Structure formats: C-alpha cells, structure tokens
Amino acid sequence: MTTVNIISLNKTYPNQSLPVLKDFSLSLNDGEMVALLGPSGMGKSTLLKLITGIERPDSGDIQFDSSSILNVDPNKRGAVLMFQKSYLFPFLNVEDNIGFGLKVQGASSETIHTEVKRMLNLIGLPGIEKRKPGQLSGGEGQRVALARALVTNPKLLLLDEPLSSLDTTVRMNLQEAIRNIQRELGVTTIFVTHDLGEAMAMSDRMALLLNGEIVALDKPENLFHRPRSLAAARFMGVSTFLSGSQLPVKKDVCSSSEKMFAIRPEHIRIQKEACKDSTPGVVSDCVFRGEYIEYQVNINEMIVRARMPMPAPMFTHGEQVYVKFAEEYLFEVEN
C-alpha cells in the first residue's frame, strides 16, 4: 500500500540548544512494521508529530510513495495515531467513535455501519457498538482506538507506546492482536516503544534511537544476537565488554587490544571447577528470578553479569567461582 521515506529530518525546538532530531532518516517498505526503540525524550514523539503534521521539520523531507507530504494538510495525510491513552471521544459511543474518521470524510451512514461492524469483528469485540468509552476496560479501549485509526484505511499507522498503561496479560494479548491485524491489513506501521521485549515481539525491523539519531537498524534477531556497536549492545541488554587483551580465549581473528568484544549475559557460564580458558572470580551478587538466576561476578575489579537458566548451580555471595566466556558467542563491537 505505502512505502514511507523519511529523509534527513532535522528539528530543533526554539529555546533549546540541542536538536531533538539530527539528520534522521528511515525507510519503511510497504506493510512493514518498524519499531523505534529508545529512552523517553529521545525524539520519538517529535518524529510522530512531524509525520502527522502537528510540527514542521527545520529541514529534510517525508515521503509517502515517493511524493513529499510536507505541504499536505495534516488532516489529508492519512497518517493515523494511537497513543498510550485511547483518547476515545467520551461523548460518543463505540460505533460513532470508530466511525468518526469516515464521517468527517463524508462517508454514507450505510458504509460507516458496515465498516464499523467489520472493524469490530477484526478486533475481536463484535456487538459492543452502543457502549460508551467509559464502559470499556483498558485493553478494550485500546482495541477500539486501533479500530478507529484503521477504519479510514490509512497510509501509515503510528503507534506511540500504545500498550504502556496496560497490565502484563492484557498487554501480551494486545501485542498479538495488533501484530495480526497489522499484518492482515498490510498497513505500514511505525511503533514507538521503550520496551525491548515488545519491540522484538512485534516488529519486522527495529531502530535504536539515541540522542535523535538511529544507532542501529536491523531485524530484531540480528540486533539481539549481534549488535554492531557498543551503544546498540548496551541497548540490547549486553553489559559485559572485554578488550582484546582481557580476553581469556585468544580469538584467532584478532588479539589486538583496541578491539572490543561483547557477550550476552546468558552466554556466560559460571562453574565451581576451573577448566580450559576459564577465569577465576568472586560472586558479588546473586538474584533468583525464577526462570533464571542472575549472578554478578567480580573478576579483577571488573563486574561481569551472567544469567544462568534454571536449573543452575547455586553459588553464594563471596564464593570463589570460575567464569567461562563461550568462544562461539563472543562478538566484536565497534567502540
């Protein structure tokens, strides 16, 4: 349906010295869902405002299907929003809420009626047409908000932390629901979140955003297993970084000390006995998380965090252990 090109956007708010977005570029294929992941206040919401036309960029371009939309009125752009709060109009019932977009665009009442019915079936809540937003649960409200956004057949769907205020079970269900509906309708989607798990579960590609710039952009599985840069690796939950000289295993590719290597916490093994290429250390902290145990081991004043899946050997605070970095899981990162 729509390919989206965002080309070197710059945006600095007046009275602020630092830019919110710096040479920001991103391309989305037709029907693709790209997650924008980053700490709050990193320009994600500003980007959505630029796309919907609430704000104007200082420079750069936004294109839908290769034609610029910067001079298109915000209400003609076809970019719809879904926020953390449903923002359903409290004075309208569910049917009129979902039908709002069609109505203001001048659709006939029969069209609205059938479309609303179709959307309610799609979101799995048939028959709630006459309910008021106040009578819906948080999850239902978000489903209706999604239906209201999608009924207009938008070019681009923008999701701004849509699940952040929901509890875990509802959240999981909705992740699935949104993902399925998005795939079924094939609507191009930008999904803004600060939750890594959610971004990985839902998106086709993931962009890591830091200080208004994309530091990494790839499929979730690639980013998870092999983040290229130090910043990206930190984002993905990696906390152990070793310089070439600190490596207990001598990777044949390079043993020079300028290179940085990283390893995911779940690939670090902690054991009682020494073995080949293991390093001695002292357990400084131990947290039982149910599915896994988190250990912090002190190796020559460097703290290494390991995550051992259960069942795992239990070590106590202060115990002498040996840490093994599995060679096949060590990867190089750019500093």
Next chain:
Amino acid sequence: MKQGFTYLFRFLLYLILIAPLLLFAAYAFSTRWFFPQPFPIEWTVGTFQRVVHDSQTLSSMVQGVGIAFLVSVLSLLLALPAARVLGLRKFRGRQLAWLLIFIPSIVPPLAVGMGLNILFLRIGLAGTITGVVLAHIIPTLPYTIFTLSSAFARFDENYEFQALALGASPLQIFLKVTLRMITPSLVVAALFAFLISWSQYLLTLLIGGGQIITLPILLFSAASGGNPATIAALSLLFVAPPVLVLAFTARSLNQHGNEIREQY
C-alpha cells in the same frame, strides 16, 4: 438518627431558599394584609394580573432576556480563545493577562459605567441596545473566561490531534470535538453571563439612559414607589427566567458531568 438529621438539614436548606419566594408570593397574591395579622386573609390575583398586563413589564422582560441572551453568546465567543490560551499554555505575562481580565470586576462598577457612558455618548452607543449589550460584557467576561479556562486546563489536546489525524478539518474539530468536550463548562459560563446580565441595574441605567428598560430598572422604580404587592409581583417575575434557565441547565449539566466522569 443520622438520617433524621440529614432530612432536617435538607428541610432547613430548602426553607432558607424558598422562604423569601413564599413571602413574595404571599405579598403578590394577597390584598389588605396589615401588621397584626400573621397571614394574609384575602387572596387575589388582581395585582399580579395588573403587573403582567402592564405593557412595560412584558417589554422589559423580553428586552432583558434578549440582552442577557446576546451577552451570553458574545461573552462566550470572546472568552473562548482567551480561555483556551490561558488554560492550555504557560507563557510569560500570564498573571498580568489574568489581572487585566479581572480589573473591570475589581474597579467599582460606577467608575466603569461613568467612563463608559462618556465614551458611548461620543460614539453614539448610549441609549441603544448595542451599547447596553457591550457594557454588560464587561462584568460577565471575567467569569466566562475563568470558567472556560478551567475547562481548558483539564482539556487534553490529544483529542484534537486524534480528530485531525482521522481527517477532520479545523472547523469540524472545533465543532465535533472541542466544543463537545467543554460543553459542561460552556453551559455554566453561559449561565453566569445570563444571570449577571439579567440582574444588571447600574450599567443598564447608565448606558441605557432611561431608554432601555429592563426588569431591574422597573423593579427599582417600583421599590422606591413603596407598593409592596407590586414589588413582590415584579420580584416573582424577576426570578422566573433565572430559575427556568437553572432548571434547564441543571439537567444537561448533570448529564454531561456523568460523561466527563466516565472518561476517567
């Protein structure tokens, strides 16, 4: 026991509110009610009929309601943009803006009225309905702005962004979303403006210059005349429109109050 107190309290509350009206009614519908008698002996609708059939009474009521209605509408139109900015935005000079808006209700109305009279005489607005309506806007505006700004302080602009993204034009957003969201406060603000204008005596007298007669003007002249039955009858007519407006808006207020509560 506790319920008994509640009922007693309620009864007393209603009594305080209704007693003056009952007294007015007693005066208006009785005749020859003199001092030692605790209650009127002879009842009549004569005085009331006379007052109602007086052409001046009716025209003053129509004029007063018309002016109050116009004042409500104009005051709301003027207050909406100001209240929106004051409620939604933080900017330098906000306190000063509030002060400027409230100044007319702090300065003695006589001073405002006299000054305004000279100005209106010069530009030919004295003694006209337009002049009186414009003058009434001065004391009503602070209240309408204040009421609406508190509505906008609770207003979330994301509702408008949603409507915009769904394809609504600015006018559609204003009519279908913004106005609907602030309707309860809009009704309250309109009510304030109506009541203030309806009961305005001094400004009507000064600017109207005896040519624009509203019910308060008639009431004041009757009060100095000293016929209690006429005063009482006019007073009953005077409270009628506010009570009607209040009864009408109370219903819609309750309804909208529930809707607002539902969204949280």
